[in-house]
Amino acid sequence: MRAWLDGLVIGEPVNGEHFNWDVFAFTIAARAREERSLGWAHIGLLVYGALAQRHSDEEEYSLRLSEMNLRSGMIAEFGEREGDFVLDPEPIVAWAQRLTTFSLEEASQWMAQEDIRTVPIEKLRAMRRLKHALKILAHALPRTNVEQKHPELVPWLQFRTRLP
Numbered sequence: 001m002r003a004w005l006d007g008l009v010i011g012e013p014v015n016g017e018h019f020n021w022d023v024f025a026f027t028i029a030a031r032a033r034e035e036r037s038l039g040w041a042h043i044g045l046l047v048y049g050a051l052a053q054r055h056s057d058e059e060e061y062s063l064r065l066s067e068m069n070l071r072s073g074m075i076a077e078f079g080e081r082e083g084d085f086v087l088d089p090e091p092i093v094a095w096a097q098r099l100t101t102f103s104l105e106e107a108s109q110w111m112a113q114e115d116i117r118t119v120p121i122e123k124l125r126a127m128r129r130l131k132h133a134l135k136i137l138a139h140a141l142p143r144t145n146v147e148q149k150h151p152e153l154v155p156w157l158q159f160r161t162r163l164p
Contacts, residue, residue, distance in 0.1 A: 005043065010050035011054045025048050025051060025066065026066070028044040028047060029041070029044040029048070033070070036077060045070060045071060048063050048064075048070070049067055051063050064095055068133065071089075071092055072089075072137065075087055075089055075140035075144060076143055078143075080143055080146075093146060093153070096130065096134060096137050096156075099126070099129050100130055101126055102123070104155055104156060104159060107127055107159065110127065127163045127164050128163065134160040135160065137157070138160070
């Protein structure tokens with residue numbers, strides 16, 4: 001499979017024909033989980049990552065969500081391995097940090113509103129994205145040293161259940 005992929009540009013047609021890369025990535029990720037295979041996970045992460053780089057905003061976020069969910073699941077299964085393409089939690093941490101576009105104090109103020117409908121929709125979306133990222137990170141936490149390496153994330157992890 002890897003040799004086949006190496007001859008292609010992920011996201012582009014294959015042999016001149018349309019190829020559904022999103023379904024391919026999903027299928028590879030499902031196989032990685034089902035077979036508990038780091039090899040398949042590696043391929044799935046490569047495909048998700050390449051596809052995410054080709055998009056922006058919602059599509060990129062959706063692909064990154066799938067990519068990080070696969071990575072988190074593998075870490076929860078096998079434990080963290082610093083520097084490993086699949087089992088290093090740092091890409092999840094970096095992604096969550098990129099999604100942290102507001103302070104904890106701001107989020108607290110927004111969530112303290114009597115009527116959440118008064119919070120601007122873009123703020124709600126940003127908080128929801130961060131909540132998903134923190135949930136994915138939290139799934140892998142028991143098998144990592146993330147909280148020791150990144151103590152700044154601990155308050156966010158504790159606050160995540162209050163995010164919309």
